[in-house]
Structures are given as C-alpha cells and as structure tokens.
Amino acid sequence: MAISMYQASAPQFAKMLNNLLVILQKGEEFAASKGMDEKELVESRLIADMFPLSKQVQIACDQVKNGMARLAGIEPPKYDDQETTLAQLRERVTKTLLFLQSIQPEQIDGTEEKKIEFSIQTYHFEFVGAQYLLTWLIPNFYFHVTTTYDILRHHGVAIGKTDFLGG
C-alpha cells in the first residue's frame, strides 16, 4: 500500500484548478459589483517586482501542463501568455484541466525514478520523478495558486479558505 504518482498529482491538481476557477469567477463578480476595471485585478502585484495576477495563473497552469507532460513523456500543448481578462484566465485554467484529464493514470504511474531534466534560463535542473513532483511541481503549483488568492483577497474579493481548499 502506498500512493501512486498519479494519485499524488492529478486528482488534487484538478481539484485545485477547479477551485481556481471559482476564485477567479469571484474576482470577476467583485470587479463588476464595484464598477472596477478588471485590469486592476489582472495586472495587480503584491509588490512592483513580483509577477502580476495574470502571470501567477499562467504559471500555476503551466506547472500542471508541463509537469504532467514531462512525467508522462509527451509534448505539452503550448499556450501563449496573452490573457488580459479574468474570463480569459479562466479559459486558460479550463484548457489546462482538459489537458490534465486527457492523461491516463498509466502514463504517470511508475515514473517515480524517471529522469526529468529541464532548463530555466541559465539554470539546469535534474530530478527523478517522485522528487520532481514532491519538491518542485507541488510547491510551485501551490505557491502560484495561493499568490493568486492572496492578490484577490488583498483587493477585498470575498473569498475564503473554503474556496481555496474546495468542498
């Protein structure tokens, strides 16, 4: 008895992406109710040199999309970072969810020791699958979902822990 790679990743990523849809929807409703330009939320940052909400959502999605594709050994779809509205960001989340649902447990299970290599700018990363999931994908994913939540919450959007965690 133990946790499979799929069980430790896909169902909870899917749940959190669905929660992210709700959180973004509540952001839209908030902006509409205040007569606020949605861009104030989409472009908002917790500090000038931190990524804006749009980028937080894009990265959260890409962790799941690229991460699951790397584990499965398939080419991930490419999504351009062009979203400028909360509705477009929700579409990005929905596309990510559909891609995630297209991946079958047998493509992820058994990848615990699979070698995962990639580069970000000048940094080269090497992991085995379980380590990649536990020490990279999961922390990065939660970081960007939480920061999206924190930015919206900072602006007064009526969201709570239950929205973050889901039912």
Add this chain to the structure above:
Amino acid sequence: MAISMYQASAPQFAKMLNNLLVILQKGEEFAASKGMDEKELVESRLIADMFPLSKQVQIACDQVKNGMARLAGIEPPKYDDQETTLAQLRERVTKTLLFLQSIQPEQIDGTEEKKIEFSIQTYHFEFVGAQYLLTWLIPNFYFHVTTTYDILRHHGVAIGKTDFLGG
C-alpha cells in the same frame, strides 16, 4: 514502486520549514536594516480580515505538528500562540522541525487508509490518511507558508522563489 506516506510528507515538510526559517530570518534582517519595528511585519495582514503573519506561521507549523501526529496516532505537543517577534516565530518553526524529526517513517507508512477525524469549530471532518495528506495537510501547509512569504514580500523583504523552494 510508489510513494510512501512518509516520503510524501516528512522530508518535504522539513525542507519547507527550513526554508521558512530563512525567510523569517531575512524578514528580521530587513526590519533591522530599515530601523523598522519588527511588529509591523509580525502583525501585518494582506487585508484587515485575514490572519497576520504570526498566525500564518503558527498555522503552517500546526498543520505539520498536528497532521503528522494524527497520522502517527500520537498526541502532538501543544504550543501556545504567544509569539510576538520573528525570532520567537523561528523558535516555533524549529520546535516543529524537532517534533517532525522525532517521528519515524514506520509511524507514518501504512496510514493511507487510516481513518482521520477532527473538528474545527462546528465543522466535523472525516478523511482517510492519504486523502487527509493530499487534500488537506499539503494544501493548507503551502497556503500558510506562501502567505507568510507574500506578506514579507509585500513589505519589500528581499526574498525570492529560491528562498521559498530551497536548494
């Protein structure tokens, strides 16, 4: 081959708690360098009705302490929520790390199907072990560590993603 309950929890919780120590230390250095009263950071919230930094750190620690104790079926130590300085919050993290290190893999492994029940205020929660870890402990833990990071970052503390993720 799969991931054990211990492997999916303790090493990464320990790593992130160590990262949290670094982040809090950098908060202290920042406050000192600005001649700023540390309380401005400790009591800071992203919005009035959200928990302050002190509570974010306390909850992050308690997720690990209480969560691992519930899985292991042992009584967790009780820590009073009395910290008013970043140094005291670092002590809280260190105590949590020591407790975490006292738990052996064999106390956690095999708890995938263990029934976990607890109440928070009027809510009663029932999980089995793997579900408790993946859908409750891990998301809650990352939420509070990330929000601690976000509060400090919002104030201008010089921390980056590398501090969050660790080496």
